[in-house]
């Protein structure tokens with residue numbers, strides 16, 4: 086079958102990254118978490134005290150930033166920052182910085198380049214509509230806001246982060262609003278994506294649907 090690109094989009098907390106990670110291991114192809122890339126930029130802005138309104142400083146920082154993925158880790162400027170980008174604060178900032186034109190331009194360009202090189206499974210909000218519109222497989226993964234907030238809350242509590250369920254639900258609703266109404270590449274199901282509502286489903290079942298769908302069409306060339 087040759088090189089395959091699998092695009093996975095959907096709202097926050099729908100389980101995209103867990104599903105994509107498992108499918109990538111099972112299919113033997115690289116996983117690219119585009120949300121982590123927006124989070125990495127938000128993290129750098131936070132650490133350097135750059136405001137989202139300071140376009141010149143954001144542009145300068147972007148020009149000096151190197152982002153890569155190795156074995157599922159996100160490497161920014163030579164350092165693995167998987168944990169630093171997964172805080173409540175960075176989630177809120179990433180949502181805001183992902184609406185900035187210069188940030189999207191740089192990251193989408195990088196994502197398009199990554200998806201040209203080899204078979205990939207890439208998750209985000211605009212992968213099937215904008216980054217890889219000609220992807221061989223497109224999935225749109227959703228779940229109700231309450232279900233997604235419940236999963237996120239359990240995840241954050243397990244990590245020892247002090248948040249309430251109500252706060253997580255309010256954030257999910259706010260992020261859904263930001264992601265679907267922003268002018269640039271808003272979250273939207275691609276017309277040719279297969280939608281999977283994961284409410285009440287477990288991760289294994291959803292991952293299997295994706296793997297079966299892809300395997301139906303033969304072997305994948307992984308590099």
Ligand code: DC
Nearest residue numbers: 119120121123179180183209210211
């Ligand atoms: O999937 P996530 O929660 O890690 O994403 C972090 C933020 O980045 C989220 O607010 C949406 C945004 N994002 C985006 O605008 N486009 C993408 N392709 C991926 C994420």
